[in-house]
Amino acid sequence: MMSDYAVHVAALEKVFDVPEREAGLRAATKSLVRRKWRQVRAVHGISFDIAPGEIVGFLGPNGAGKTTTLKMLSGLLYPTGGEARVLGHVPSRRERAFLRRITLVMGNRNQLQWDLPALDSYELNRAIYRIPRDDFRPVRDELIELLDVGDLVRKPVRNLSLGERMKVEIVGALLHRPQVLFLDEPTIGLDVTMQKRIRSFVAEYNRRHGATVLLTSHYMADVQALCKRVIVIHHGRILFDGPLTGLAEQFAAYKTIGVALENGHGGLERYGEVIHRDGEWVTLRVPKAETPRVAAQLLADQAVLDLTIEDPPIEDVIELVFAQERPE
Amino acid sequence: MGTVRVFWLFFRVGVMNELQYRMNFVVQLLQSAITLGVALAVLALVYSHTDDLNGWSQSELLCVFGIQILMGGVIKAYIQPNMTRVIGEVRDGKLDYALTKPEDAQVLASVREVRIWQVVDVISGAVVLGFGLSGIVADLALLDAAAFAVALVLGAVMIYCFWLVIATGAFWIVNMWHAIELFDGVYLTGRFPVGIYPGWLRYSVTFLVPIAFAVTVPAEAVTSRLEWQTLVIAALFATVLFVGTRWFWRFGLKRYSGASA
The missing domain is CATH 3.40.50.300 (P-loop containing nucleotide triphosphate hydrolases)
Structure with a gap:
């Protein structure tokens, strides 16, 4: 119901008719006489x-x-x-x-x-x-x-x-x-x-x-x-x-793995892209599908003190969403 | 009587608003004094050359002056500030707030502003009118006084309609400020009975900008020269204008809703 x-x-x-003209005096004069209109589709058949x-x-x-x-x-x-x-x-x-x-x-x-x-x-x-x-x-x-x-x-x-x-x-x-x-x-x-x-x-x-x-x-x-x-x-x-x-889940192609190692943080580059270092704590960017494998590998290879897996910050996700032109 | 109530509410708020700026009162007093002085000087100048201007004596013309100043006060107190606010709000989108209120949009747009210090003009206009009258007749016939009151109200309604058309124009032409300046200039023609002007101008200030109805017709009433037919025409014209501009306003509003982003 x-x-x-x-x-x-x-x-x-919602479609708006907007007047359109080039910059400059000549275009301004022209548009006095004959105005060009352009249709702008601001809202394109949305449902919710x-x-x-x-x-x-x-x-x-x-x-x-x-x-x-x-x-x-x-x-x-x-x-x-x-x-x-x-x-x-x-x-x-x-x-x-x-x-x-x-x-x-x-x-x-x-x-x-x-x-x-x-x-x-x-x-x-x-x-x-x-x-x-x-x-x-x-x-x-x-x-x-x-x-x-x-x-x-x-x-x-x-x-x-x-x-x-x-x-x-x-x-x-x-x-x-x-x-x-x-x-x-x-x-x-x-x-x-x-x-x-x-x-x-x-x-x-x-x-x-x-x-x-x-x-x-x-x-x-x-x-x-x-x-x-x-x-x-x-x-x-x-x-x-x-x-x-x-x-x-839908839009982010990667996750971030945060990891702290007992014996420094050398050689972490081979697990993923290092995007941040903060003392002991290193943040890696890993393709979403790879995340479980990489995490397991890390735990097996290294002396891990702490490890977290997170979705990227929501701002980054939103940016990714907007970067896509059309969803289809 | 929703309209009257809304009118009264905004009047109260408007008065409270204006009371915060006492300096405006002083400025207004000064401005009114200058306007009045210039007007009287012009009048004295005209009648130093002649005793009769197109059938109007000096005292009678003083009545026209008085009514012009009085009506000008009403316009500047109510009509003009509200309509310029509409024009401004169409431009910056603030009209949206008026449109989301559960009240008739035209009523709301027409009563939100009031400049009470303009009452100085209304009073000084009335005083000038009083002086003029004292020079013509001992006392005003009741019928003439009633006709005057009716003509004044009808005139104000017509001027309001004129302004509403200008304000509504802002839905299409965003910059309507020139039209406002034009009105101020044209309104000055009301200082003299429209009969003295050439035909094209007389016609314009009667039907295009209804200054003749707002000033000359009430003046004709107090100087006992008003024919009842004129009053009937004024009533009909006011009604047609009011209905027409209301329709135009709604049409414009639809366009506003259709176009603003």
Whole structure:
């Protein structure tokens, strides 16, 4: 049943017409009279479903189609083709009942009143979302407590740091207790501590209220901490949809073996490519299929103090994924 | 009455916002004083040569001035800041936030900004109008006053529609700032009754940029020269414009949703 899903996307397409011209004055003059258009297929027939309460990471390089998809799901863009449903609604109809149940947070933009304390903006949102006063207070206070912004909401937003602003921004975006959260780069530009804070907040919010979260981020730490499932999108197509751990299995052609030897670390080159040395500890890169054989060989030949076999760091895997042009 | 409520809410926030910048009040006071001074000097100059301008006496023309300043205050307090914000937000994509709110997008786009210090212009306009009136009649007939109020509201609606068309244009033409400057220039024509202008200009400032309806028609009302047919035409034109621009706005919004990346 379709309505079992919080988000249902089937063969979703978005084609943009973009004006195109060469650089230079002559081309500029020409385009005044006759403009050339080029069709850009930003989203290329993607399909996926997200169950209620799931946190899904949406990964892809810049221009992959992530934001376009999020905008189609939040009703800002009309799909060129295919189907999108969020909580059973067709987003592009922008029905009030739908808009009251979702929220969109964009990390690089703010929507609170710049010169006023956030509390005033919250009051405005309360009215726009028609939240009864009695329901509003506990929700607001809970969010303020969870994000630890008790002092900040009384200061004019313009006086807050980037990270503080993001936190009060998130409070404002969740006052109507949306069931689906679209978070577009919510931690962009924030320091590590602040990123962590926001991450743990999203996890806690999801746990408490069972909200569905679709998150894009360039920080793999965000994705690793929050998302059991990732959807990797590139050139408008889905390259991978599954558990984060599966990503390395499917795309990484090698593993890393970390090894510490009793008698120094000479001659390890013959087991694999040495990519790192740190005192006793040596890291080797070994083709995935070879890993068991090489590990066994090491243990048999050398006086091994310690040995680990790991998937390559997730950043490297993602890079590998994006390096592939087409999955087929 | 969702619209009124949203209007009131943003009005409150707008006032709170503006109260943070008291200096703006002083600047506004100065600006209004200069505008008023120049206007009165021009008027004095004109009437030092003649007693009658196309059938309008000096006091009557003072009424036109007053209404032009008053309406200008309303435009700059509400209409212009909201519409320029829309133009800016189409450019930087912030309009997205207005569109994800469970509220009519046009209503939201039209009420989010208010410049309360422009009230200085509204008041000084009203004072000039009062002076003008005191030079014509002992007291204003009730019917004329009512016609004036109606004409003023209709005029404001038409000016709003005009601005909404410009703002909606930003969905296609990203740089609409020239149109704004153009309006400021054209609005100055409202200082005189449109009857004094040559036909092409009169036509333009009546139907293209509805300044005649916003200033001259209310002025005709207070100077007892308004024909009821004019008011009916104003009402019809305002209605057509309002419905038409709403349709155009929605059409533009669709295009925005279709094109922005």
